[in-house]
Amino acid sequence: MSSAPLDELIASLGDQMVVTDPDILAGYRHDRANDPDAGTPMALIRPVTTADVQVVVRWCAAHGIPVITRGAGTSLSGGATAVDGAVMLSTEKMRNLTIDTATRTAVSQPGLLNAEVKAAAAAHGLWYPPDPSSFEICSIGGNVATNAGGLCCVKYGVTTDYVLGLEVVLADGRAIRIGGKQLKDSAGLSLTKLFVGSEGLLGIVTEVTLRLLPPQASACTVVGTFASVHHASEAVLAITAKIRPAMLEFMDSVSINAVEDMLKMGLDREAGALLVAQSDAPGPAGIAEVELIEKAFSGCGATEVFATSDPAEGEAFTAARRAAIPAVERLGSLLLEDVGVPLPALPELIDGVEAIAAQNKVMISVIAHAGDGNTHPLIVFDPADADESARAQTAFGQVMDLAIGLGGTITGEHGVGRLKKGWLPDQLGPDVMELTARIKAALDPEGLLNPGVLL
Amino acid sequence: MSSAPLDELIASLGDQMVVTDPDILAGYRHDRANDPDAGTPMALIRPVTTADVQVVVRWCAAHGIPVITRGAGTSLSGGATAVDGAVMLSTEKMRNLTIDTATRTAVSQPGLLNAEVKAAAAAHGLWYPPDPSSFEICSIGGNVATNAGGLCCVKYGVTTDYVLGLEVVLADGRAIRIGGKQLKDSAGLSLTKLFVGSEGLLGIVTEVTLRLLPPQASACTVVGTFASVHHASEAVLAITAKIRPAMLEFMDSVSINAVEDMLKMGLDREAGALLVAQSDAPGPAGIAEVELIEKAFSGCGATEVFATSDPAEGEAFTAARRAAIPAVERLGSLLLEDVGVPLPALPELIDGVEAIAAQNKVMISVIAHAGDGNTHPLIVFDPADADESARAQTAFGQVMDLAIGLGGTITGEHGVGRLKKGWLPDQLGPDVMELTARIKAALDPEGLLNPGVLL
Known part of the structure; x- marks a missing residue:
């Protein structure tokens, strides 16, 4: 890997945002799946804005460099495990969050922890239900990527049931907005729902609009x-x-x-x-x-x-x-x-x-x-x-x-990641796998987004 | 249009299932949008089984003939309006329905009316919430195609919130099963959610597994x-x-x-x-x-x-x-x-x-x-x-x-159909339209499924 193109990226983003110190990189190789085969990224990039993410993705696309998007690194199935030579894009600095009480929505960048979104909603007398057991340490972006569940989901549903809108940076660096604060929307394909649970394969979620509920009654x-x-x-x-x-x-x-x-x-x-x-x-x-x-x-x-x-x-x-x-x-x-x-x-x-x-x-x-x-x-x-x-x-x-x-699934809420992909074809069958690959190819023809996950 | 290939289809399906009588065809030109520009289909086909649908789709694919899928014909935005020379595939005879009280699910073919699914669930002390105003005359397949809403959706959500699994015949005639009776499933892309609301553009839904709830408390x-x-x-x-x-x-x-x-x-x-x-x-x-x-x-x-x-x-x-x-x-x-x-x-x-x-x-x-x-x-x-x-x-x-x-949508629950597609780019923007077209092309490269809708 020549370092020349990376200098180009540092010149665009500043050296605070682009980390190549091997000691720091080492801390971003693994997620909570602790895969012994984790690779070493060429660089860690910690963008702050959607525009930063676009710069990273465009640069990666130009140089054919894979991008692993990482939230809080709590994946239990290896969804955020590093790949040799890839860029590790951490959303940890993308921490803007606004609560809109009039529409009862939260608009959050992906780096907030689930617990932080819950707390911010609660401060306005509102409730964000999805509650993975790891809610104090997992990010809302990771929740969206895996369609995370939790304890109250048996009655209140999973992450996808609360995602009203997304901003997504596509594989070619364009940013799109889908859905929004309207509670019902049948206009066009259900793209918002497609991106939820897509484990970083189809685009990088840079903002999520979440539906909030009135507070839960005491139980x-x-x-x-x-x-x-x-x-x-x-x-x-x-x-x-x-x-x-x-x-x-x-x-x-x-x-x-x-x-x-x-x-x-x-x-x-x-x-x-x-x-x-x-x-x-x-x-x-x-x-x-x-x-x-x-x-x-x-x-x-x-x-x-x-x-x-x-x-x-x-x-x-x-x-x-x-x-x-x-x-x-x-x-x-x-x-x-x-x-x-x-x-x-x-x-x-x-x-x-x-x-x-x-x-x-x-x-x-x-x-x-x-x-x-x-x-x-x-x-x-x-x-x-x-x-x-x-x-x-x-x-x-x-x-x-x-x-x-037993007619069930290999993953209810953690995602397939890298650890379970060997079993996915047994669950889905060859036709659904092929359909999945076709959608992946349509959205990320070069296969640079989170390679090695799912497929 | 040569009639030779149609003879081929009649030979496969029997002449009960394939209708060419112009008087009957006339009754299938319009849906409730009453589009004056509705075309005339070459044939009406009323399949009973998934295998029948596969035969129709394979035959259409072989001869380059478009397929319009029609439920009960209650579309208010022209989603089931006929196109000249197309096959009109009516799901009206696909009426198998089973209620599984152990999993609290309904497994329904698309031709049942919403009211029939509701009634069958109620007979087992269960509740299927989505309730379009037209619930007594609209089909469950059409509800899935448009992600239909209704009156109780303000609290209980829309069709997609109740679809756990689907069987879909793809554009090349293969039938796939996605999701199932498990309540949570993060395995693979959210394909079930993608097909809900896809207005017949990506495949033909031949079976739907619906989540049922305990009965609603009296209001x-x-x-x-x-x-x-x-x-x-x-x-x-x-x-x-x-x-x-x-x-x-x-x-x-x-x-x-x-x-x-x-x-x-x-x-x-x-x-x-x-x-x-x-x-x-x-x-x-x-x-x-x-x-x-x-x-x-x-x-x-x-x-x-x-x-x-x-x-x-x-x-x-x-x-x-x-x-x-x-x-x-x-x-x-x-x-x-x-x-x-x-x-x-x-x-x-x-x-x-x-x-x-x-x-x-x-x-x-x-x-x-x-x-x-x-x-x-x-x-x-x-x-x-x-x-x-x-x-x-x-x-x-x-x-x-x-x-x-005002930051809203051109359709909350009826779908875009043919009547509203001129305004869809204004809502979604060119990038989302292009993304939509890429997904359509990936799943239906010949563009034979419900052409003229959405795109």
Whole structure:
């Protein structure tokens, strides 16, 4: 790689924005998937404005240099892993955010954290619902790129349901605006929806217009303790067959114990599984929902059922669930799954994961956004143990095969990234893969945007 | 057109499925946009299965014959208008529907009416929310093609929010399945969302998997009578700034009187505008919402405010609003608008439409899904009066220019079709139009699917 063209870019953007210091670059090679095969970027660029992004993309297009767009680097499937010789475009300095109370929208650059958008909305008495467990450390741009979900999505939907408009820099450097603050829009193809979840393959999102809601009503929390994961998954179906809870989260015994080790909050270490459900329906409707949840828990063999309308108590259990990934991560390296199935297949999925763990002699902890059938089997392994690492990799693939076999998906909310692309054709089939490639080629003919992801 | 290839198609499909009788064909030339320039199809084909559709599309591809896909023919923007020499593919015989209570989904062929899907879901204690005013006569396939909205969308979202999966026959005759019964899915590009609202340009939807909800709670209805449209539009903003009502509909004096002429239900003929709002929040939350709506009506100068928790009374007002288009249609031919704006611009849009009517000396009746800023100015004219017809056409364009100028859209829920495509570039701009054309070319390189729509 000649450095001459990079000088050209530094001349355009200034040397503050273009980083080539190898020590700093090293910190941008990996995302949270910790791919050992991560490459080394030729430069890190931290644009501030859409115009900066256009300069970068035009320069990359002129010189045939790939661009990896990175938000907060929390991808669990390698969506923001560096590629040798590519430009790493970090959106971390793109932090403008305005809340428009008249239209109840947030207009955000991609570098804001999800929690910052939530907080800014809340300061105006409004609510941005999507709440990935990583909401305090993940960026809104990354949420858009992966169509991120979270805990309240079972009732309130995922990121795409809140994206009203986008500004996108295309592969040739043009910036387009699609959608806007209007709540309904059938004019033209659904391009806004196409860019959401496109994992940086079709363009670089430089601004997002998000729909905000009136604040969520205060929720009641019901916690159920079960002797086995199977009983807990049956309880999930008993609830989702009747109501749409505001939250319905699942933890198995490994994650319960790992969280208890970390947080020491008094969780039952003997439990086989824990369900944390919430209802935010107001008044008598909420009371009826809580009763239905309690009854479903008891009816499916819960050993203990605990309900509280105290928000602090409820938040403690939600925080415990959110802490599960970092807590289990203390037990070893993780291969983090994100498989989802149609709800009736949830017990079979959870039982199947248990069998895969036994068969491969690896520890798999299952946590789940159970109410929408989206599970996170966490495969724990010691990377220094080559044999265990290989067995973990085998289990990783078998879990995806299982989900596909049950009519489900290899990823409910994290995206395919680089880690799961080998399984994508098994889920989508050759015709849908070919269609995907055609759209990619139409929008990024040179293949410079986030190469190695999805395709 | 040689008839030899058509014989080939009749040999494959049988002569029941392929219609060439000119009297029958005449009935399939127009949709509800009544385009005087509608063409005459070479044949009408009424497939039953996906395989039938594949045969038709492959035959059309082989002979370079365009295909217009038609649901129930209720398009108000010419999305299903015939083109000379094209095949008209009607989905009216594709009527399989299954309700899966375990996953709370409906799997429907495109030919079912929206009302039939709603009724089948209701028979299982479930609810399919999207409710175009035409729900009793429009097809679910057409709803998917236009991303149709309706009255409850202000709280419950539009068609795309309920489409979990699709089967689509592509331009080359291959059938693909995308999405499914899983509630969350981030695997691959958001192709399901891309096909929703694509107006028959990218493929032919042969099956749709729809998310169903638990039944809607019973709603309270609040009706406000206003001296002017401006006061009513201010009341809309006072409500939407605070809550998300389950319905917030608007009628002006022309539509009030037209409906009263037709239904004789005792509407106030002196009213300048009527708002019909609903809250379906249960218990005290619902009471608080109703009070807020009443207060907003009174605070914005309502001359009368009437609230009822009687479902039949509420439905009478909803039915009155739904009857507005057929009622106003009795006054003359209609050019039916569907413009939407960000909510704060609603009063300016409604005032501007009044000015356009005065300036062009045409009658324009405004009805609206006011709660999401989506209005239907109905331009009334006598097609036998060439001068008035020309003035109506001028007004039609000016209303779209006005909406675009206010940062809005030329269509909130009806689609662009053939009638509005002249204005689409003004809304989207050349870069988005070019992007649209690239996606169209990638999926339908020969341009045989619904030519003349959008592009």
